[in-house]
Amino acid sequence: MTDGLQEFDALAADKRIDDGANYQWRVAARPVGNVVPTDFEWAVTDIPEPGAGEVLLKTHYLGLAPVMRFYMQGTGAAGERVLEPGDVIHGRGVAQVVKSRHPDWREGEMVQGQMGWQTYKVSKMTDQEKFWRMPPNDLPAALGSGVLGMTGLSAHAGLFACGDPRPDDIMVLSGAAGGVGSMVSQMAANVVGCEVIGMAGGAEKCAFIKEHGCSNAIDYKSENIPDRLDALCPDGMDLYFDNVGGETLEACLERLRLHSRVVLCGSISEYTRDEPFRLSNYTRLRATETRMQGFFVYNHVDRWDAVMEDLAGWIHDGKLEPVQDIEQGFQNMPRALANLYYGRNVGVQCCSVRGEPEEWN
């Protein structure tokens, strides 16, 4: 391997966790460009004791999202504290209440919320921390760190609240093999009835997305995106769900139909540029009366229960196959994050903190 990820394997090689301490990953340095191993600091502290009104939580799964690089850079932490070097990295996950001195929470309960990159946490379980009980849906707890977590809420909010998808829409979707993308493609095709053209990198991912909602795939690593779009949707698209930004967004803006919609979910292709990307053709929104809308998942948490009921229902109905890409072991959290920027993950990137056997994926 010559892609930089092997350095993350070396970072993890001498590290293991156990139940005798609290293990943490902290910000060592603010990332410049892509994350590198020296951006992360491994720390071992005592397991904290819960005080009155507090619980002790034990982490089982943590979810990874592209935004975490921004957290480490001290930006993008809407609703969370801005991180400084030395701080535990933000991250939501699935945990169990192992001690409780809080009247509303009992030992053994499974929860999901803001754990941070650590194996234990003491919490007052305030609203601000956004902890929720895992819903009783007979689905694996691991899904709470991804498909039934913030990634699922993002996919649902982006597609339904922003994208206003309609049956028979031609939807183009970038990042189709990723966490949000693999959910959006299935929901658009199987719940709404859209024709989905997905973009992904490499033959393997393109085969994957064609089994998960996409009727056609564009391999952005080996194919010319504008040419392929012209071939696959010669009359343009009704909906573009953007996970990548950059020139791909520009190519789609050139191929919009009347009253189309553009959902701005992410722009991962822009995150490691030195200069901000500058969009040359936003005025294309005019002639086609296109609505381009961004969304921020934390603005949608008040709809959490209803969204999770939708998602669990579609999983049970076979309309949404939950796909999580699970790194085994807390020591591999930095690599799990790097996977996102290297385009390595298929489905939602998560980490099984304690490396349990995993039925899903």
Next chain:
Amino acid sequence: MTDGLQEFDALAADKRIDDGANYQWRVAARPVGNVVPTDFEWAVTDIPEPGAGEVLLKTHYLGLAPVMRFYMQGTGAAGERVLEPGDVIHGRGVAQVVKSRHPDWREGEMVQGQMGWQTYKVSKMTDQEKFWRMPPNDLPAALGSGVLGMTGLSAHAGLFACGDPRPDDIMVLSGAAGGVGSMVSQMAANVVGCEVIGMAGGAEKCAFIKEHGCSNAIDYKSENIPDRLDALCPDGMDLYFDNVGGETLEACLERLRLHSRVVLCGSISEYTRDEPFRLSNYTRLRATETRMQGFFVYNHVDRWDAVMEDLAGWIHDGKLEPVQDIEQGFQNMPRALANLYYGRNVGVQCCSVRGEPEEWN
């Protein structure tokens, strides 16, 4: 005067029209940058005779819009024929049926539609030409070339169909003294109940817009737009109605509130750049869940009657003062168009083809 407009006065100086011929302005050369007198060709032809099923129309007023420079360049002519050098320039206006061999139109009727820059036209009055009878609203016919013409439809569609304005919204509006802007500001303030912050160039225009719906004005020629926005709406805006694009759009995208809206109406500051403007901060739409939407007025013509009824009603109610800036005489059409790019007009730029005395403005 040293601003280039005096050359247009020289262009007009030796030209006059009468009822003995059809006078025309044609494309002489495709404009490069701003329009210049040598882009226009004066032509005199015979008054055409209507055949069976046709009418002869006599032009009284013509409206001017920034898009006309694009028509002359051979672009932007959605719904109209692409212009080549030698063609009569596209333009809508108010005319009278002076001969009719068409069963549905009688002599003396006033109409508005695609006349082109000429003093007579023979028409089959097909749907494609988009001719309408002037509505019976007891308002001056001149308004049909602007406030009650395509400019009015643009202002209405942009504000209501795209902007979704709400009472107490803080709306920022660029180009507030212009044709669309002077209508949008009054409708937003007086019909909807928004607080409108307008931008215009120069003290005189700023005084004007404060008498036409704007509670505050920013003079973009002498003031720093970001600083003034920070002072006038420190918590940001709910709605930005964009007539200018460029850095002004960027400054507003930095100052959006949650669930705000951006209406892309025009980008006149970008039209004469050599390179397309490249928007550096479109990703600001994400954190605030802002909806940025363009519109194209020709997509709204099916709502013509209802929109005109709204506008005429608001004029009668005193909520909308119609402001038209009327050049006198067909020979001044090139100058009337140049006024737009030089920021000279206040209100909707029109031309009284026959230079009649004009009660309005």
